[in-house]
Amino acid sequence: MNSFEIYSEMEDNLQAIYRSRLLTEILLSLNENSRKLSQLREITGSTSQAIIPKLRKLEEDYIIETKGREYCLTPIGKIVTSEIADSFATVGTINKFKYFWSTHCMEEIPISLLKEIGCLYNSKIFHDRRTKILNVYTNQLKTIKEAEHIYGISSVITEGYADSISEKVKEGVPVELIVPFHVAEELKQSPYAEKLEVLKSYNNFQLIYNNEDLKMGLIVTDKRLALSLYKRSGIEYDITTGLFSSDPKAIEWGERLFGYYKTHSEVKLHGNYAL
Template identity: 75%
Template structure:
């Protein structure tokens, strides 16, 4: 069965949860841990008379159980509640940054990571505007300066980035970078080839090449995430707008994106 056929088959059960504010709120609240009836009344701002029939339905569906006057999610309840929570977070993230997503080439994000886009909900979009014509660039350089380790996917290269990376490598910071073919070709030219030659003996620096084009720019450190994308047509890399976050879930998402691309990359040495 495809997704639509599954939805039609489960229509009544799905609609029962999503159409009922109380069912949704109780599942989401129990997803954060067990609750007593009094706590559920407080969270949902409802009476016991309204809540108890809903609790009985969830028990009948084997989504919750009771123990010592507290309500818990069952194992299947955890799966359902987590799925509901993920769907709301995804919608929230899409809506919160809708102009960012609409103006950029989302195909640059691998499908498995795109499905987890809700992890970026605690982020902010920074732009170059007015007197802050290098706002995105300067924030990224600050990230590099403050990091204790750095993972990066570079769709562009600049002298400023190269200088910052070189400096941090020499300070002993662990750095791993992935570059597409067109950036690798730039790195074979001056002044980058000389900078790379000076880093050859440093074991804390790894440079990897992806033969396929990468339509994303990523810096992820122990403290922050920076995500840049290509503009809508997928031709021009957007250096003027970036998504930034210091939230742990966003950082972990960035790490997963890096490791996904690393699995497709080859270690390389430039002459």
């Protein structure tokens, strides 16, 4: 049975939830914690007369149950409500940053993580402006400076970026950096070759080679996520726009994105670091 056939069969059940603002608010509220009727009234702004029939219907469907004087989700209810919450977060993140997504190349983000893009809802888009030249770059360097550990994917390299990474490595901060082929070639040239030579004795630094032409820039630290993408054409890396977040969900999402490319990269050892 395909998705269309499932929808046709379950249409009434689905619409019963999504068409009812009050029903959805009750479920999302209970997804956070168990609630008393008085708390549900306060959260939804509705009367007991309006809420109670919804609660009875949810109990009949074994979506919620009562424990003492509180309503809570059943195991089935937790599954249903979690999917509802995720769908809202996904649509919300797409709409909130629609211009960013529509003008940049998203193909480098694996489908498994695109499905979890709702984790980025509590993010901000930074732009370079006439009054804030290099705003994105400055905030990327700030993200590195404040980090206690760093995971990165670098599609471009600058001396400022290289110096910031080197400084953190020398401080003893664990750093793992993935670079595509063209950046690896640049790192063999001056002044980067000399900087890497200095880092050969540091076991807290790993440079990982990826044979693909990665179209993104990623910095994930214990405190922050910074994500930059190529423009929609896939030719030009956009250094003037970036997505930043300090939300733990966004940071975890960034760690999974880094982990995906680490798994799909070649590690070629050279001294005590990878190249």
